[in-house]
Amino acid sequence: MRLLINGRHHDVEHGDEPLLWVLRDELGLTGTRYGCGVGICGCCTVLLAGRPTRSCQITAAEVGERSVVTLEGLAERGPDGQVVALHPVQQAFVETPLQCGWCLPGHVLTAVALLARDPDPDEATIAEAASPNLCRCGGYNTIKAAVARAAELAREA
Amino acid sequence: MTGDDTAPSEPDVRPRRWRVARRRLLIGAGATVGSLLVGVPIALEYGRPSLARWMLERGTGPAEVPESSLVWFELTGDGITVHVPKIEMGQGIHTALAQVAAEELRVRPEQLAVVQADTARGFPAATLFTFGSTSVASLYTPIREAAAAVREMLAIEAARQLNVEPPELTAAEGAFQVAGTDRVLAYVDVIAAHQGPWQEPGERPALRPAGEFTSIGRSAPRVDFRAKVLGEATYGYDARLPGMGYGAFAVPPRFGARLESAEPGDVAGMPGVLQVVIDVEAGFAGVVADTRTRAWAAARALRTTWSEGTRVDTGALEQQVTAGDGVVLRRDGSIRDALSRGRIVQAEYRTPMAAHAHLEPLAALAAVEPGPDGTIELWVPTQSPESVLEDVRAALGEEREVVVHVTQLGGSFGRKGGQHLAVEAARLSAATGRPVHVGWTRDTDLRQAFYRPPTHTKMRGSVGPDGMIRGVEQVSAAGDIIWAVAGLPEPVRSLIGFDPGGLLGLFLPYDLPAYRLVNRREQLPVPTGPWRGLGLMPNTFALESFFDELAEAAGTDPLTYRLAHLRESGEQGERLRTVLRTAAQMAGWHESLPAGRGRGIACSGDARTVVAVVAEVDLSGGRLRVTGVDVAVDCGLVVNPAGAKLQAQGSVVMGLSSALREELRIQDGQVVSDNFDSYPILAMADTPPVRVTFVGGGEVPYGMGEPVVGPVPAAVANAVRAAGGPRLRSLPLRL
Numbered sequence: 096m097r098l099l100i101n102g103r104h105h106d107v108e109h110g111d112e113p114l115l116w117v118l119r120d121e122l123g124l125t126g127t128r129y130g131c132g133v134g135i136c137g138c139c140t141v142l143l144a145g146r147p148t149r150s151c152q153i154t155a156a157e158v159g160e161r162s163v164v165t166l167e168g169l170a171e172r173g174p175d176g177q178v179v180a181l182h183p184v185q186q187a188f189v190e191t192p193l194q195c196g197w198c199l200p201g202h203v204l205t206a207v208a209l210l211a212r213d214p215d216p217d218e219a220t221i222a223e224a225a226s227p228n229l230c231r232c233g234g235y236n237t238i239k240a241a242v243a244r245a246a247e248l249a250r251e252a
Numbered sequence: 253m254t255g256d257d258t259a260p261s262e263p264d265v266r267p268r269r270w271r272v273a274r275r276r277l278l279i280g281a282g283a284t285v286g287s288l289l290v291g292v293p294i295a296l297e298y299g300r301p302s303l304a305r306w307m308l309e310r311g312t313g314p315a316e317v318p319e320s321s322l323v324w325f326e327l328t329g330d331g332i333t334v335h336v337p338k339i340e341m342g343q344g345i346h347t348a349l350a351q352v353a354a355e356e357l358r359v360r361p362e363q364l365a366v367v368q369a370d371t372a373r374g375f376p377a378a379t380l381f382t383f384g385s386t387s388v389a390s391l392y393t394p395i396r397e398a399a400a401a402v403r404e405m406l407a408i409e410a411a412r413q414l415n416v417e418p419p420e421l422t423a424a425e426g427a428f429q430v431a432g433t434d435r436v437l438a439y440v441d442v443i444a445a446h447q448g449p450w451q452e453p454g455e456r457p458a459l460r461p462a463g464e465f466t467s468i469g470r471s472a473p474r475v476d477f478r479a480k481v482l483g484e485a486t487y488g489y490d491a492r493l494p495g496m497g498y499g500a501f502a503v504p505p506r507f508g509a510r511l512e513s514a515e516p517g518d519v520a521g522m523p524g525v526l527q528v529v530i531d532v533e534a535g536f537a538g539v540v541a542d543t544r545t546r547a548w549a550a551a552r553a554l555r556t557t558w559s560e561g562t563r564v565d566t567g568a569l570e571q572q573v574t575a576g577d578g579v580v581l582r583r584d585g586s587i588r589d590a591l592s593r594g595r596i597v598q599a600e601y602r603t604p605m606a607a608h609a610h611l612e613p614l615a616a617l618a619a620v621e622p623g624p625d626g627t628i629e630l631w632v633p634t635q636s637p638e639s640v641l642e643d644v645r646a647a648l649g650e651e652r653e654v655v656v657h658v659t660q661l662g663g664s665f666g667r668k669g670g671q672h673l674a675v676e677a678a679r680l681s682a683a684t685g686r687p688v689h690v691g692w693t694r695d696t697d698l699r700q701a702f703y704r705p706p707t708h709t710k711m712r713g714s715v716g717p718d719g720m721i722r723g724v725e726q727v728s729a730a731g732d733i734i735w736a737v738a739g740l741p742e743p744v745r746s747l748i749g750f751d752p753g754g755l756l757g758l759f760l761p762y763d764l765p766a767y768r769l770v771n772r773r774e775q776l777p778v779p780t781g782p783w784r785g786l787g788l789m790p791n792t793f794a795l796e797s798f799f800d801e802l803a804e805a806a807g808t809d810p811l812t813y814r815l816a817h818l819r820e821s822g823e824q825g826e827r828l829r830t831v832l833r834t835a836a837q838m839a840g841w842h843e844s845l846p847a848g849r850g851r852g853i854a855c856s857g858d859a860r861t862v863v864a865v866v867a868e869v870d871l872s873g874g875r876l877r878v879t880g881v882d883v884a885v886d887c888g889l890v891v892n893p894a895g896a897k898l899q900a901q902g903s904v905v906m907g908l909s910s911a912l913r914e915e916l917r918i919q920d921g922q923v924v925s926d927n928f929d930s931y932p933i934l935a936m937a938d939t940p941p942v943r944v945t946f947v948g949g950g951e952v953p954y955g956m957g958e959p960v961v962g963p964v965p966a967a968v969a970n971a972v973r974a975a976g977g978p979r980l981r982s983l984p985l986r987l
Contacts, residue, residue: 109543116544120498125490126483128662130611131694135928138611166483178482185481189473194902195342196480197487197611197662226937229928231611231663232342233905235939237898 101168110156126166137201137228187245194232201228329444338387341661344895356399358423385955404453471894488633491617500551501538506921509561578772585766590723601794612662613697618677635669666782704783705731709794723766757791762817785958796854796966831864834884839866852970854963859955886948907964909934
C-alpha cells in the first residue's frame with residue numbers, strides 16, 4: 096500500500112501495524128516518538144489531513160489516502176533536501192527550547208494545527224490546545240511561550 | 253526498508269599515545285594529519301567512575317588523577333570540537349559547557365561543536381556517570397583551563413606563522429589579529445598550516461576575569477535543539493543499523509521471580525519471527541522479529557515459568573518502612589531536656605513510591621561481531637556508559653572489546669543510570685548475528701523499573717515560651733537508594749545502617765539548641781533507587797512541613813519563623829535567608845488573599861545550591877489547585893540563565909507532579925500503575941506560572957539539575973494549611 100507522507104508517496108509493507116511503527120521503523124522517520132502506546136502522552140502525534148492525531152492509535156491501512164505530516168515534514172527544504180527555512184513553530188522552539196525534546200512532535204504539530212486555524216491565539220486557547228500533550232521535563236510554561244512566539248513569527252513571515 | 257542514519261562506526265581518532273605535559277595537560281598526537289588533541293583530567297571527586305566508590309572513598313581516597321576522566325579538545329582544519337564526558341539528557345549542559353569553552357578559546361559558542369565523548373573516541377571510559385547535579389560544576393574549571401591552554405598553543409603557532417611574537421596577537425571570534433594591523437589569521441587556518449609538534453604554553457595561561465565575560469552568564473541557544481525540532485536527533489529508541497532486527501524478551505510476572513523454564517512453543521512460527529533465543533541459566537528468553545510489534549507479541553507468547561517471587565503490595569511496603577530504630581546521625585544538645593518542657597508538637601509524614609516516567613522508554617541497540625571475541629558496539633541512552641560496558645562484558649565475555657555510544661536521552665531523572673537494555677540487545681545480536689534493537693513498551697518500562705523508595709518520618713519538637721524552637725527529634729526510615737544500585741555486599745550496607753542517598757535533604761538547616769536525628773535504611777523486596785534529588789524531596793517534605801507546624805504552634809508567620817532560626821548558621825544560613833526573602837518578595841508574601849487561598853513557603857539546600865519556593869493555592873470548590881509558584885535560587889555563578897531557568901521550572905513541575913499526582917501502586921508483587929492513565933503525571937492544564945529568580949552569583953557554578961525539586965511539595969502542603977485547609981502529611985496531597 097501507499098501512504099502520502101510529508102508530500103511524498105511511500106510504499107509500505109505493514110499496513111496492519113500502527114502508523115507510528117510504520118513511520119519509525121519501515122520509513123526511518125524517527126521524529127515521531129513512542130511514549131505510551133495508548134494515546135495519552137502525545138509523543139506520537141502527526142498531522143493527519145491537518146489534524147493532530149495519535150499515530151499509535153491508527154493503523155497505516157486506516158490512514159488511506161489522507162496526508163500525513165511528521166516533524167520531519169515541516170521545514171521548507173530545497174531540491175537537495177537541505178533545510179532552507181524552519182517552520183515558524185520549529186523556529187520558536189529553537190529560540191525557546193524545551194529540555195530533552197522527546198515530546199516535541201506532540202507540542203510542535205499541535206501548535207502547527209492550532210496556528211493554521213487561529214493565527215492569533217490567546218494564552219487560554221494555546222493552553223487548551225497544548226494540554227493533551229505531556230512533557231515530563233516540565234516545560235509547560237515554555238511551551239506556551241514558544242507557541243505564542245510561533246504565532247508572532249508566522250504573522251511576520 | 254530500514255533507515256540507516258546511525259553511522260555504524262566513526263573513524264577512529266584515538267591518539268596513538270598521550271603524553272603528560274606540564275600542569276596536568278595531556279597532549280595527544282591525533283590520528284588525523286594536522287589535528288591537535290588537548291585533554292585535561294577532571295577532579296577526583298567527580299572522576300571516580302562508580303558512585304559507590306566515590307561515596308566510600310570521598311575524603312579518604314588517594315589523590316591520584318583518575319585514568320580516564322577527561323574533557324578534551326580536538327582541533328582540525330574543519331574547526332574545534334569539545335568532547336565532554338557528561339551526558340546530555342535535556343539539562344542543557346552541552347550548551348553551558350560550550351559557553352564555558354568558548355569564553356576561554358575566544359570563539360562564539362556556535363563556532364564550537366560539542367559532542368558526547370564515548371568509548372570509541374579517546375579513552376576506554378571516556379564518559380562519566382552523570383549524577384548529582386555535578387556536570388557543569390565539575391567541568392567548569394577544567395574546561396576553562398584546557399581551553400585557555402589550547403588558545404595559547406594556537407597563539408604560539410599563529411605567531412610563528414605570522415612571524416610576530418605571541419603577545420602581539422589578540423584573539424577574538426576564532427581568529428588572531430596582529431595588534432595595530434589588519435592582519436588576521438583564523439584558528440582553522442592556523443591548524444591547517446601547522447606542521448611538526450605543537451609548542452606548549454610556557455606558563456599557566458591566564459583565565460579571563462569574570463567582569464570581561466562575553467559568553468558565560470548570558471543565555472545562549474541550545475546546541476542540540478535545531479536537530480531536535482527537525483526530528484533529526486538520534487535518541488536511544490531511534491538508533492538503527494542496516495539489517496537490524498527488533499528484539500524483545502520475557503519479563504518476570506512479579507518482582508523477585510526468576511526464570512525456571514522457557515520453551516519456544518509456537519513462537520518460531522509466528523509472523524515475522526526470525527529467531528527465538530533461550531538461555532534459562534542466564535535467566536533469558538527472547539526473540540528477534542522483523543517488526544517491533546511482532547517482537548513484542550512473540551515475547552509474550554513464549555512459554556515461561558517463573559519462581560514465586562514476592563507477593564508484596566504497597567501497604568506492606570509502607571509498613572516495612574516505619575521509622576523507629578536506626579543510626580544516630582546527629583546529636584546536638586540534650587533532646588531529652590528540650591522535649592520535656594514547652595509546647596510539644598509531633599507529626600508523621602509519608603512519601604510514596606514514584607516512577608521516573610521519562611517519556612522515552614528504555615532502549616538499546618547492539619551490534620555484536622561473530623565469534624567469542626567479537627567486538628560489541630552499542631548505542632544506549634544512558635547516564636552511565638561505564639555500567640553498560642561492565643554489564644555487557646560480564647554477560648558476554650570479559651575479554652570482549654565493547655564500544656558504547658551514548659545517544660540522546662529522552663529524559664532520565666536517575667533511571668537511565670542504573671538500568672539499560674544493552675545486555676539483552678547484545679545477547680540477541682550475538683545469537684542472531686545481526687544488529688538488534690530492543691525497546692520497551694510503556695507498561696514494561698513502568699513495571700520493570702526501580703523506583704523512588706517510600707519514606708516515613710516522625711518529628712517531635714518543642715516550642716519555648718519565647719516562641720523559639722527548643723529542640724527537634726527526627727526519626728526516619730526509607731527504602732534503599734544508593735545501596736540498591738551500588739555493588740556493596742549487604743553485610744556492609746547493614747553495618748553502615750543508612751543509605752548515603754537518603755542523606756540528601758535529611759538535615760534541618762535551622763539553629764536548634766537540641767537536635768537528634770535517627771535514620772534507617774530498609775532493603776525492600778522491590779527495586780528502589782535514585783530518583784531526581786534522591787532523598788532531597790521526600791526529606792524536605794517532612795522537615796519543611798514540620799517547620800510550619802512549629803511556626804503555627806508558636807503563632808508566628810512561617811517566613812519570619814524561618815528567618816529567626818537562620819541567624820547563627822553562618823554562610824549557609826545567610827544564603828537561605830536571602831532566597832527565602834527573595835521568593836517571599838516575588839510572591840507578595842505579606843499581601844492578603846481571599847478566603848480559600850493561601851501561600852506556603854519552604855526551602856532546602858543540595859549540591860551547594862540553596863532554593864526557596866513559595867506556592868500559592870486555591871481550595872475553592874473543595875479542590876486543590878496550585879495557582880502560582882515563585883522560586884529563588886542561589887546556584888552560584890549562572891552559566892546560562894535561560895537553561896538554568898528551564899531546569900528550575902522543570903524541577904518545580906516535577907515537584908508539583910509528586911505533590912499532586914504521583915503514587916506508584918504495587919499489588920501481588922507487581923506494579924499496577926503501568927501507564928499514564930493509572931500513573932498520571934502533571935499536565936499543562938494543572939501547571940501554574942512558575943517564576944524564577946537567581947540570586948547569589950559568585951566565582952563558580954553549583955548544582956542545578958536537582959536542587960529545585962526539593963522544597964516544592966512542602967511549599968504546597970504549607971499553602972494548603974495557610975488557605976484554611978487541613979495539614980496534609982502524606983504525598984500525593986489530597987484534601
